[in-house]
Amino acid sequence: MSTRLPAVTVVGSINLDIIATTDRIPSPGETVGGGALTHQPGGKGANQAVAAARLGASSRMIGAVGNDASGRLMLESLSGAGVDATGVAVLDGDATGTALIMVDRDGENQIVVCPGANFRFSLEGVEFGPDETLLFQLEVGLPVVLEAARRSSGFFVLNAAPAMDLPAELLERCDLVIVNETEYELIPALAEAKLVAVTYGKDGSAMLERGRKVAEAPASAVTVANTIGAGDAFCAALVLALRAGLDYSTALAVANAVGADAVGDPSSQPALAPLADYVARAAGVGVAAR
Structure with missing residues (x-):
């Protein structure tokens, strides 16, 4: 593994x-009392950018917030976590995206996302090396992702x-697709994608090439506090581990360890150790190397 993490x-x-x-999460039409309310920075993009920074990488965020108090809070949060937020657009006339989330005592959740500025975001003025x-x-809309796929040539x-x-066209451009097991079933075309990482919760994760499993790694046992940011932390860790030169099974084991720390933290953007700590923890865990 390279000692220098990729940007x-x-x-x-x-x-x-x-x-x-x-x-517990209420049934339709039911009211459940005794809840505790918190406001936290989130969004899948921001969660992944913060995770990458906390794992020790140079992390840049491209996205949009509204010109409102929530937007200012999100920008401060990104910068405070070590993320370069200079590429985040502040849009007049749109509210910052908001997610309404219910979490039960087992960490399971239900989420409604109000995208706000995320859906008026464009790549105007954005350049990729x-x-x-x-x-x-x-969560920013398929047209933005497609445009970026056409305009960029790096690891996607x-x-x-x-x-x-x-x-x-998008699937062929992707060097790696990351999904959970439900998403994999809902997107049949992924069976033909060149490289897909699939997470299975307590059953770990696997890497597939054109639908054929080529590596897997078990999950780490953990007490669940909140699952909201775990998948995002896994994504950031897996990308960094692969780009640092780890083989598939070891990279999956590292990402599983990061995800385990994330579900044990009540925050959507959990505290994480440097990636090297998870590499040491995951040594010898991976199965079926590429």
């Missing part, structure tokens, strides 16, 4: 997470969430 540019959503934590590592999700990673049909 990562994350293009994606930036949200304020409004989280109600309760003993020829060797840049790029990490995208689908797509966290295909939320799940939707993906154009063949």
